[in-house]
Amino acid sequence: MKLAEALAERAEAARRVEQLRARVVSSARYQEGETPAEDAAELLAEADEVLATLETLIRRINRTNAAVDMGRHGTLTDALARRDVLRLRHSVVTSAADAAAGTGERGYGRQLRSELLTLPALPVAELRRQADLIAREVREIDVAIQRTNWEADLLD
Template identity: 75%
Template sequence: MKLAEALAQRADAVRRVEQLRARVVGSARYQEGEVPAENAAEVLAQAGEVMDELELLIRRINRTNSTAVIDGHGTLTDVLARRDVLRLRHSVVTAAADAAAGRDQRGAARQLRSELKMFSALPVAALRAQADVLSKEIREVDVLIQRTNWEVDLLEE
């Protein structure tokens, strides 16, 4: 099985656990004289089985990520860390640009000449350009990750 397939299975298992959780919560209590929609204990046991499978799958994915080497970039885990930090960096730079441009101040335009002027403490255009570069880097890293996910075989337990 390829890593990408395992990632899809992991996402499906997470969705199944959430659905089972909702079913357990919906059936955990019922009124006297009524029959619950489902046996909450059985649904809870089913959720436990799916979570056990999910744990094994996550372990295999993590093991694969830590051993799959991408030429010139380190392991897949290294590349995933790089992507996470690029996303965080992009978020901070765009937030700074928005704040410097006054986008975070709702209705803060001057109404009277006697009101104080607001000035930007940061170069908005340069920050936007930096955000564009970061966006490009994120896209490139995402492509590298996706390609690797379809090339690498999932390690066995």
């Protein structure tokens, strides 16, 4: 099984657990004289089976991520960490540029001459260039991660 297939199975198992959780909660209590819509104990048992499968998948995925070498990006785990931090950095830089540019404010100028002019404390154009470079790096590393996911075999 390829790593990408395991990731898809993991996502499906997580969705299934959440669905089962919601069904257990809605069937956990019922009124006297009524019959519950579903057997909560059966649903819990099914959730337990799915959770065991999910745990196995997560262990194997993590083991694979730590072992697969992506060359200049390090291991797949290293690349995932780098991508996550780059996404956060992009968010910070973009927010800073937006704030400095006055995005979201009522206007860029003054309504009356008596109002004080607000000035940017940061170089907006430079921040936008930085954000573009970070976004490109995120895309490049994401493509490398996706390629690796489809090429790497899942470890036991």
